[in-house]
Amino acid sequence: MINNTIAPDISVRFADKIFSPNPFWLASAPPTNCGEQVMRAFDAGWGGAVWKTIGDPITNVSSRYSSVDWNGQRMMGLNNIELITDRPLDVNLREIAEVKKKYPKQTVIASLMVESKREAWHKIVQQSEDAGADGLELNFGCPHGMSERGMGSAVGQVPEYTEMITSWVKEKARTPVLVKLTPNISDIRVVARAAKRGGADGLSAINTINSITGIDLDTFIPRPNVDGKSSHGGYCGPAVKPIALNMAHQVQSDPESRLPLSGIGGISDWRDAVEFLLLGCSNVQVCTAVMHYGYRIVEDMIDGLTNWMREKGFARISDFQGLTVSRVQEWKHLNLNYKIVARIHEEKCIGCELCYTACWDGAHQCIHLDRVGGAHNGHHLTPAMREAASHQAISMTPIPKLDHGTSRNGDERFPTPLSRIPRVDESECVGCNLCFLVCPVEGCITMEQVDTNLPPQSWEQRTGGAAAPGRKCD
Amino acid sequence: MSTVNPREANPELVARFPEIHPPFDKVSAVTEANRCLYCFDAPCTAACPTHIDVPRFIKKIAQGNLRGSALTILDANILGASCSRVCPVDVLCEGACVYHRYNKQPIEIGRLQRHAMDAFYANGASLPTKATEKRNGRVACVGAGPASLAFAAELRQRGYSVTVFEGKPLPGGLNTYGVAEYKLRSSDSLREIELVRSLGVEFRFGTAISAESSLAALEREFDFIFLGIGLGVMRTLDIPGGNHPDVLDALKFIEGYKTSGNLAVGQRVAVVGAGNTAIDAARAAVRLGAEEVQILYRRDEKSMSAFLFEYEYATQEGVRFQWCTRPVAINASQDKRKIESIECIRVQTASTGALKDIPGSQHRIPCDMVIPAIGQTPLLEFLQNCRGVKIDDGRVVVDRATGQTSNPKYFAGGDCVNGGREVVDAVADGKRTALAVTKLLEKAHD
Numbered sequence: 027m028i029n030n031t032i033a034p035d036i037s038v039r040f041a042d043k044i045f046s047p048n049p050f051w052l053a054s055a056p057p058t059n060c061g062e063q064v065m066r067a068f069d070a071g072w073g074g075a076v077w078k079t080i081g082d083p084i085t086n087v088s089s090r091y092s093s094v095d096w097n098g099q100r101m102m103g104l105n106n107i108e109l110i111t112d113r114p115l116d117v118n119l120r121e122i123a124e125v126k127k128k129y130p131k132q133t134v135i136a137s138l139m140v141e142s143k144r145e146a147w148h149k150i151v152q153q154s155e156d157a158g159a160d161g162l163e164l165n166f167g168c169p170h171g172m173s174e175r176g177m178g179s180a181v182g183q184v185p186e187y188t189e190m191i192t193s194w195v196k197e198k199a200r201t202p203v204l205v206k207l208t209p210n211i212s213d214i215r216v217v218a219r220a221a222k223r224g225g226a227d228g229l230s231a232i233n234t235i236n237s238i239t240g241i242d243l244d245t246f247i248p249r250p251n252v253d254g255k256s257s258h259g260g261y262c263g264p265a266v267k268p269i270a271l272n273m274a275h276q277v278q279s280d281p282e283s284r285l286p287l288s289g290i291g292g293i294s295d296w297r298d299a300v301e302f303l304l305l306g307c308s309n310v311q312v313c314t315a316v317m318h319y320g321y322r323i324v325e326d327m328i329d330g331l332t333n334w335m336r337e338k339g340f341a342r343i344s345d346f347q348g349l350t351v352s353r354v355q356e357w358k359h360l361n362l363n364y365k366i367v368a369r370i371h372e373e374k375c376i377g378c379e380l381c382y383t384a385c386w387d388g389a390h391q392c393i394h395l396d397r398v399g400g401a402h403n404g405h406h407l408t409p410a411m412r413e414a415a416s417h418q419a420i421s422m423t424p425i426p427k428l429d430h431g432t433s434r435n436g437d438e439r440f441p442t443p444l445s446r447i448p449r450v451d452e453s454e455c456v457g458c459n460l461c462f463l464v465c466p467v468e469g470c471i472t473m474e475q476v477d478t479n480l481p482p483q484s485w486e487q488r489t490g491g492a493a494a495p496g497r498k499c500d
Numbered sequence: 501m502s503t504v505n506p507r508e509a510n511p512e513l514v515a516r517f518p519e520i521h522p523p524f525d526k527v528s529a530v531t532e533a534n535r536c537l538y539c540f541d542a543p544c545t546a547a548c549p550t551h552i553d554v555p556r557f558i559k560k561i562a563q564g565n566l567r568g569s570a571l572t573i574l575d576a577n578i579l580g581a582s583c584s585r586v587c588p589v590d591v592l593c594e595g596a597c598v599y600h601r602y603n604k605q606p607i608e609i610g611r612l613q614r615h616a617m618d619a620f621y622a623n624g625a626s627l628p629t630k631a632t633e634k635r636n637g638r639v640a641c642v643g644a645g646p647a648s649l650a651f652a653a654e655l656r657q658r659g660y661s662v663t664v665f666e667g668k669p670l671p672g673g674l675n676t677y678g679v680a681e682y683k684l685r686s687s688d689s690l691r692e693i694e695l696v697r698s699l700g701v702e703f704r705f706g707t708a709i710s711a712e713s714s715l716a717a718l719e720r721e722f723d724f725i726f727l728g729i730g731l732g733v734m735r736t737l738d739i740p741g742g743n744h745p746d747v748l749d750a751l752k753f754i755e756g757y758k759t760s761g762n763l764a765v766g767q768r769v770a771v772v773g774a775g776n777t778a779i780d781a782a783r784a785a786v787r788l789g790a791e792e793v794q795i796l797y798r799r800d801e802k803s804m805s806a807f808l809f810e811y812e813y814a815t816q817e818g819v820r821f822q823w824c825t826r827p828v829a830i831n832a833s834q835d836k837r838k839i840e841s842i843e844c845i846r847v848q849t850a851s852t853g854a855l856k857d858i859p860g861s862q863h864r865i866p867c868d869m870v871i872p873a874i875g876q877t878p879l880l881e882f883l884q885n886c887r888g889v890k891i892d893d894g895r896v897v898v899d900r901a902t903g904q905t906s907n908p909k910y911f912a913g914g915d916c917v918n919g920g921r922e923v924v925d926a927v928a929d930g931k932r933t934a935l936a937v938t939k940l941l942e943k944a945h946d
Contacts, residue, residue, distance in 0.1 A: 382540055
């Protein structure tokens, strides 16, 4: 039952002291480069903005971005080699103050990066807070350019540095301090723990992933091209979301890492955002989707989230925040006696046979095209044999005048001829999901549970690596 | 009548006959190609008489391998360029697209195929050689239409010598002379045949093989003879006035504007018949400037042999259809110089299918040009000269899988076998037959 009378409360509180009207913040990036932009973003509905990293202004190169397109869709992944702000510090600070004055309800976080000296960090913390920033985000994640100068991910890849600088900042800061984590490390928890030890109030994850997006096959120059050369950049956008979700979960499921987390990485719509919130994030940050479509996308992020919460009966974000954390487990705890099989709904099948070829070449050879004709001498025809048979068939343009009374034979029960509707051999099906994943028709292949008549048993239990269920209580 | 070079597009024709399916630009082609599901054992491929591997060539477009895409098409169908333009894709590949069952538009296979073929010809049309050595074995083709071209190209690529004999001055058969210009330009047809010639196929024009003696000569010179002679001239309107000079059958009319630069047309045109050729002629008359074009058909709408999409195009362009209307006479002016009207009678179809005139329904339809499009006659006269080649119901009888006639030295394909289908059917016949002939040649010479 959808509750239409009371609107769900989508406001969020981050690290106790930061309040935002909604969980959607702009990440520290080109969309938050200056005050004019941030004010337009707030007008569009964004709940907060992490200012494009301030520090000593740098000089950028041209060009700066490159992307990966996929199957005709633009910017599945975006790569950048832009550095931190190229504008004077005092201009940025003045604009932060101006924005906060005009938009007191929206959150402004100052993203900071200075050389690894205590005094330098103390100074910029003071300046940012004096300008009115609601919080500070320490950019220990930028993977290109700045890291060569001992900043950004050069700090975030070394736990000792992370802990040290975080503690320097905490000596001075009055507002919450977030440490932004780099994914370019073998275990993100190592740095998250260091940030926590250093006194961080929260974390942001993930920053961009080291990447080379592509190479021009005519010139052999990688992208983005800077006078015939390129440099590795930071990868973001929809392509990185699964990596980011996993890292968010790693941080949230580790007691030594766990802190209020601002989720970042490929979030393009409200559904992506809900996934990060379900894995324990307190809010989310968005960049690539805004660079692609503009600030206006926040309207549907708010609208979609609100409608979903109504539908699910959630009154506030905290009602569902973290609900999925405990459902991600180590493999050894998964139930080996749970069995599902694929079921093809004939009335929906359009006969593309993608499930057939996927199962034969990419899975377990248990989908067959034998509804008409059956097996041949007890064997199933291979995909190559089927193709050869089709190739031998003679077909002609149908011309009614010349084709007296001939009509297409076929079973009228289904829209697709029965000979083209695949069949699942359930005794061989391992329930891998592949056919269901490749099927282009919604609801045509469903994965359905089969009763194995066996109690749940994990690998750990089966191999005696841990107590059987209930044994702990004995 | 002006002299024209059929190998170059005629600017006036280009202006009057804009293409009905304009080419894709690169981005639209890739976008459309990306919609393709890449079906396994795809129904579109099965529906294509030449079994072009459609998903494969479409994926190659999506993946920026245009040459590979074109070669995939040409491997199955040497006339892939003209087929991409003239195929009735609605009843072939696109009609078989699985998207029809998913409430979505089918993939525009014809336009994608054209995209790949246009790129191939724009880049010099070079085909990789299949056979490196020349092999013993000589084969003759009678007629230079699509069936012979496909047969010749396939055998030539396998190293055999092929000579094509054609009575007309240009090769291509109906592809060059008879397809509506907004579907396929003669210059494009000839460009495509240039590819076949570049493989080493020899053409001899102006040499009609229409007597037993010439066939006997061919038998002495060649191992096998392929008959790709198509159908005969169009049937004439056997009614009073039917031989007036302004009565011009549809194929002559189309050939005239396409290859002779004869762009004259009447002000009020009556086309008789409701097949695809009738529609081609009617639409051409509209484009050439006729003010009123009507199609007269003795049966009702349901019985017309034109494809539905052809009929719809024609009505959109202003062609009017007079159903159940049988012409009985053509009336000329007193000095006989001009047609003034066509005399018709309304007919009823009995439950048996027999047509019955409705008494008193005689009426005159004013017109100054009449274009009969009531089918082609079989080339019976000539075929009877072929020694031991069995003919049935006006068609050469062949073994479907090999194209072999009742005389094992003779093979046949295309319209003279199937009674008049599409270009792609002729290509399929030619290719299939070439594979069978290859086996025989290997046996005879190797």
